[in-house]
Amino acid sequence: MNARIPTDLSSSLKAEEDSNHSDNPSFDTVLAARLSRRGLLRGGAGTVGTVVLGGMGLTACGGGDDPAPTTPPAPGTPTETLLGFGAVAKSLADMVVVPAGYTASVLYALGDPLNAGTAAYKNDGTDTGFENRAGDHHDGMEWFGLDAAGKASATATARGLLAMNHEATTDELRSSFFLHANGGTTTLPRPAAEVDKETAIHGVSIVEVQQAAGKWTTVQNSAFNHRLTCLSDNIQLNGPARGNALMVTKYSTTGVQTRGTLNNCGTGKTPWGSFVTGEENWAGYFTRASTDDTARGGATAKSVVSLKRYGRNAGSRSRHGWETGGADDKYARWNVGQSGASLDGSDDYRNELNTFGYIVEMDAYDKTQMPRKRTALGRFAHESAAFGKPVVGQPLAVYMGDDSRGEYIYKFVSTKTWVAADANPANRITTGDSYLDAGKLYVAKFASDGSGSWVELAMSNPLISGYATYAFADQADVLVNARLAADAVGATKMDRPEWCSTNVNNGEIYFTLTNNSNRAIDSASMPPDSANPRVYEDTKGASTSKGNVNGHILRVKEGAAGNAALVFTWDVYVFGAESGAAAGSVNLSSLTSDQDFSSPDGLAFSPSTGILWIQTDDGAYTDVTNCMMLAALPGTVGDGAKKTLSYTKADTTTLSVDTYVGQAPTADKLKRFLVGPKSCEITGMCETPDGKAMFINIQHPGETTAMADIADPTKYASQWPSNAGYGAGKRPRSATIVITKTDGGRIGS
Template sequence: MTDLSLTIGYDDGDIDTNASGNPHLNEIVQQRYSRRQTLLGGLSAMTTAAFGSVLLSACGGDELDDPGVVVSAGESITTTAGKTVTLNGVAGNNATTSGFTQVSGPTVTLSTAGGVTTFVAPAVSAATALVFRFSASGKNGQTSSADTTVTVNPATLAFTAVSKNLNDVVTVPEGYSVAVLYRLGDPIASTVGVYANDGQDTNFAQRAGDHHDGMSFFGLGATGSAPDANNNTRGMLVLNHENITQAYLHQAGATTVAGRRPEAEAIKEIEAHGVSAIEVTRASGGAWSYVQSSALNRRVTPNTPIVINGPVRGNAQLRTLYSADATAGRGTINNCANGQMPWNTYLTNEENWAGYFRRTAGDAAVRTAAGLAKQNVSLARYGVREGASGNYGWSTVQPSTAGDTRFAKWNATATAGVAADGSADFRNEPFQYGWVVEIDPFNPTAAPRKRTALGRMNHEGCWPGRTIAGTRPAFYMGDDAQNEYIYKFVSNAAWADADASNADRLAIGDKYLDTGTLYVARFNADGSGQWLPLVFGQNGLTSASTVYPFADQADVLINTRLAADVLGATKMNRPEWTAVNPVNGEMYCTLTNNSSRTPATTDAANPRAYTDPKLPQGDVVNADPPTSSQATRGNANGHVIRVRENGDTTEATAFTWDVYAFGSGADLDRTNINLSGLDATNDFSSPDGLWFGRNTNVTGQVAPVLWIQTDDGAYTDVTNCMMLAALPGRVGDGGTRTVNNTLTTAAGVTTTSTTTTRIGAAPGANLKRFLVGPKECEITGITSTPDGRSLFVNIQHPGENGNAGNITSSWPASQTGQGGSSRPRSATIVITKNDGGIVGI
């Protein structure tokens, strides 16, 4: 028998038999005092319910009167870059303050209004987690907090593609709205009346011009006279007016009396060309308008005084009756694409200027007799033809004021028996055109400057490459004509970041645009390329050249095309707009089309020559062979080429290239024509306008959005012209393709060839149709506010095939639901997202 009294004995419960880890009450109290903020800030709702406020105040004292704040940071969220994210923090009723802070991930700007916190999801290249902490304080300062995670995926083109159509309105995706902002004839001075649009209006020097084209938005500061790069509600909108639809400008169309154009009609037509610079504002409700009475409003027309700058300034070939010392000129004309400089100026580019000049028979002989025979070579190369009467016949006007030479300047015929140096007539006026022109949007009294170092051609775009401190910037340009070239200009001056905010903006333009090296591109079959320098004395650019005897560097620049011929540059399919990816620096250029491209003249960079059937109602797709009335030939649908500089630097003299996308109807042969595999959501023809989203918002960051606009004649039986959005990847993301070309001429002659090209990855869902314009228009010109929430687009020459007696479009009246038949007007529209988000993503 065991003696239990020796081992057990009596106890009154004073023995610890609880081996669990649960806390003692005194430990809780001790923690309450030693970790006061942690306990009060972090007590869960369950703990509060279990113990109540009695526990928190049991020991007395004011600091124990507050039971703490219960908080929730909301559920985790998954979104895509560019979307507006709303954070859902909730605090108990006893909270005195609350708010979100960011804990981790790419830094974003939190905005809180009315107790709601939002931010724009940042640009990312892969799924990225951002953590946010919601904190709330009680009356005694005790703080509670909770975290939530937002996972951001890369941006997508988050809209449903617009269908092709032939409607007389601008069609955009569901969830977007279109507003008309600035139309042909709109007054830009307080004293000018509303545009009647009946052909009787005058004074286009103070009205919006016609054929709206390239365009840039510059944020305007509070003082109303200086730039503010971050202003999204007030700015200067600068846009080109390329040409006119003459039939609608006058009451019953243009007239000619005894072989002469009436002065008033000619003045109206001349003034409707050029550039507009207007102040625009956005109201608190979101609506945009232009400020008619703004002191900054300005029209630059073909009559506006111009300063000639750069290496050609003062050269004898630019002497005229107006400027005997060749340092000045009048105006700019046929302004197509544009450039927006990092120092807040605007570049406008003179494209199809040659056709405006009269050059009567016998002119060549007069020049030869004066010792200027080589001018005939130059004029022929640029298309100033002997025997040409000049667009719109302006030189025929008999001015009402003696000594008025505004009309005579369009007659480039050399007058026999007068000063052979050109100072007594306007034989040299064509040499004053074909340049890049710089305008200061913030100084309406400053004379625009022609930047002759950038060469003379049918200038289309002129877009700057990335600006990197210490690196010489480049400016990329196309020469818009069949079989012309792509160029870049590299400044002699290395970029300095301080120049972006210099108040003397045109002086900064002098620094970067007046001295440097102009290059032309040669594309090789292996996907490489070279920038060939157009420098006098090098590579055959001498007085001994059999193509053209160059006298000096000014002569090389005046005759850029001839110099590029000598160097063996690659003939391209109408190089038009250029655009530069703001992240990786790659340059894109639209090659709109080329009806003269044949199988025998295809090359790696221009690999297609084919017959593209037109499809009038009732015809068979791809009828073989199509009749001449149905078909376009050569490269009717165009393509977009892209260049990656060696070393990713603007200073490079070599590059690699591929074709981003080939224009085509979705139904055409995917082996030899529809090489990019386009479908009904993204097929297009004749790419023209080109622009990347700004690097101040997600559309210009990490994987920027590329906007492509069309100017088409080959696909207009199926759809009006359009605009597409793309996420384009980069050079080399595809491979090589072999194209078997077959082209049948109108006479029934068939030729063939085989060409290997380099093509980017098929765009697929990363290319979508975003907009279709009204009847007979071109979509051209695009810019946005810095935040990307307002997109400005130009609609050019709607109803261009009609006239006052046969109106073929009533846009923009048709856009706003106005009934009846109204003369069409080129106009700028503003596209916004109904939810206030960033356009396109």
């Protein structure tokens, strides 16, 4: 996520997200189209009819393009038209807006208790016990059905578990001010009580939900309910890096375990029915002393090279100052400087950073099973994990993106081939061991002719074994330092690869490329290329954004070998843009006012309808609309055409780049479905197997509130969801909503 970086943390987070300084070549270079929002015409918002649902914070609306009323079908003969709803207009209101005919209700918000022994949430900064409450920044989410007997069910629609990420907490001067009564401490050291509260709101929730009498509720005292935090004991390290010297810490001197999971963003659901979560921007939680390079042997020491590549330069301060909470070991682990006398790191946390940055697998149904960090899938800023279509006798593929500017797209291919019986195994987590602990990790290279290749990251590749920048010791080292290995083979630098999802209709893989402020015409390291072709300027008030401001969605079609293919073809499904932006250089997908969007982030294909749901985490278009979710019926790779962008560089030379743009989405193929409250991000989507209930996460509403305004609710940037009639207090809270259709139909029809 992290499309928006709080001002006070910009230097820390930007260093974490801008750690790719390799000179990997891009394919073509083009000149920036220097466009100003002030000089562009915007499409009209259309007329809106509004129905209040459960308070002022949740509404249903129909845009100006609502279809004309039709005669209802005769009883017993239901009809369905996908994307038949009226497009929702852009909105700056502090509410969730959905189409006419839909209802949205708040279900599960920050602080909600998971058991009867935990007090109701007061939402005034005095609450404690977050190990048994909903965490903060609800993010990726998956559905796991339960039958009437409380057993796992792939078809259950009225009872189930939501496995949900809690990515982070609102940052302000190292404090999470809405969690604390007076905004928290903004100087170091941080009080232990504040640190303990902040660590507890990170991680994962498993919460039971049910529908009764037409209403969805959480089951507060369910035996399934539990939290996994960044301090949870006994997270198992699996795969090639298990027991490796790079994993040795004071907590696990054998390098086989770690504590907790952190900055969990995107998710996935395995073909055998377990939950996977990605550790995204985890590096910024750790600090290093300014003298630590010297302690480690100098700037060329391997550990120093690795730390810098993952955004932790000497002197890097931590995001929240958790290392200052006290003398206890749980605070010391946030300092990754070399302080001990041992040669292997068994007396300090110099290697702690190496234990984060993985896809983590857990069994949502069985909290006694130890979660696994799957090191075979590589270490980077993981978003979601999308599985290719399982085919009996063929290996499985897992697709992943590294969410930082100029980072890469990856694929893991299992050694084991798919066995049909594993779709319903006796033990889900050990089945994961058999598929996710052995295989090959690849990184993508995109060519300017619309083709691409997967390059294996292995010691057998001489570009890796002979890499001058970093001397890899073994395959575990390659995986732990996957970014450096990808640098070595010349992978294509992308515009912040975030979520990915597999098209249930044809198996093509879609990737959101959220934006990239570092993409620049005259950049030596990150000029435009065919897969990331746009560089332009966008003005909002007194500020100007540069680079690929609005992002795009790229899609890949594997070669004949399917999951194991080493070659692919690609194009850009859609470019984010304002509808009034220049068609030849910015609005390359010809978006209208009912479709335009910026900074695509969350992405998921509905297994029920095949609709592609697109969610945004934007800071560029927020003068016009809050973040949103769109519904799409995309075509296939190659259904559009090649476009050539030609510009003039600063030295007056003319450069051009070919890119490949999917067929422009018509009004019945892409439209806005939802707009969220103020200063939020829309993220996470799952649904019941029949497609009739959809769960969406509203993350960090009101995050632009100034800490100085903590005592005055009238100055909060948002009061959602309290203004929707949910919960105590007026402090904004991340929350899960459930959407249903009033006629009982499937969502998106």
